[in-house]
Amino acid sequence: MSNGAERLRRELMIRVVREFKKGTLAENIDRMPVAIRPRHSEFSRCCVYHDRAVLKYRLMALMGCDCRREDEDETKPLHEYLKETMSDPVRPERPLTVCAAGCDGCPESRINITTNCRGCFARPCVFSCPKGAIHVEDQHAVVDYSKCIKCGKCLQVCPFNAIIKTKVPCEDACPVGAIRKNEFGVADIDFDKCIYCGKCYSKCPFSAIMERSELLRVLEALKSGKKLVALVAPSAQFQFPGGIGKLFSAIAAVGFFDVIEVALGAELTTENEAKEFIERMKKGEKLMTTSCCTAYVELVKRHVPQLLDRVSDTPSPMRYAGRLAREKHPDAINVFIGPCIAKRLEAAESEEIDMAMTFEELGALLAGWGVDIMSQPEWPIPRPAIVTARNFAKSCGVTEAVLNELLGESGDIKLDGKFFNGIDAKSAKLLALYAAGKLPGNFLEVMSCEGGCVGGPCSLIKN
């Protein structure tokens, strides 16, 4: 468990699943925020009422709603949202929303001189500042904010660690400057810029950035006896206790008709991506980049469009796995389960995928349903995916798999692989250099998450 926000989010999901299973969700959902934060309980924000308000929005996001239409949101009871969700077949178009009631409107990032300052004789801060923004008054350093450019040089030189730089966690985490305060001083996402990497979601300590979930649609489909197939992303192997054999049995125990490894799709991605690479190189192209990370593809589309032609056209493992599932069970509903927010977007745009869930939601589904993974039997996986395909989940995994595939068949074409292990604020600039042919390498693997999908924003354990 990395923090309290995460814990509360998961507890709430588990509660919702339990109520749903009992058939009492519609009847109890309006009371849920009060039941979790009764009048004299402990609270995490300023008071129980604020906690309850945020819990209401959290429940709305869990039902897939956009939480940004405040005034209507406040007056409409939760059971009405629930009714709408259950009867509305349209999937949430954007997987993220900001809960204004949850956002603390964190103060703008700035340099602060703390009481640790001793107004020393050497005053290295004054000397290190390139803008002359620091002077000492009454034995205490003072910053002139009209001059400060927040470069942080003073931070490094103070012998007493008296200077700190405060930051706005979401803005600081966003690699593309898509999240900013709106005119009311709360965070808002510019969806023309957002690449759905989920970094703001992971970093907000108030948990104000929420996923618009499809969990309740999955639950409803399960309850109404529809045929659901779970497509489980390769990183699951590092996420749940007991290995994927037990996990797959647990998924079947809640009513999924079949469970398919997305790693089988990764095998097809590898095979075709290797072929595509050879073809492109033969045509005289200088560079091909991977396409399996959705957040990366969105980054290219929105911020480095000149690189788009270099992005592989080979479908992602999720989509190939979806095709395998369609062949095997043409009448079933395909549910992708992974650690990723961006995949929700890709899933919504893919014909092969009907719903998307996260590992966190899967864990909550199993917990709320009362399915203990550890006590499940091993699921008979008809043909386990090969190791290199399962390793797609890790950074460099794609390159390794493609290299392996190319062994002996690439003739005089040599793969020269380069990696982006995680996207940050500098990535777009670097990618532009790749697009301009200014950097070495002919095969570029980019994963938005550090470590690859195993470090995904909705993974259960962060390694």
Next chain:
Amino acid sequence: MIDLEICCGTTCYMLGGAALLELEKALPEEWRQLVDVRAVPCTDACAREDLGRAPFVRLNGELIANATREKIYLRLSELVAAAGGEK
């Protein structure tokens, strides 16, 4: 031997048990021979309202709710001290 059972049933695992499983490696050297750490499946404590919140661990059979590393360490140090006293 002190018996430390860490629940890795789904609910406990989700709500913090996963991190507690790492505890064994983090135990101080002197405690290691004294404590038997085991991961156990769900004991249904999570399904009851009266026992407190997950994650659960059991120390010599005594149930600890809302278990954290700190809580476990605290109780363990008492048990270790008591065991030392008996010798």
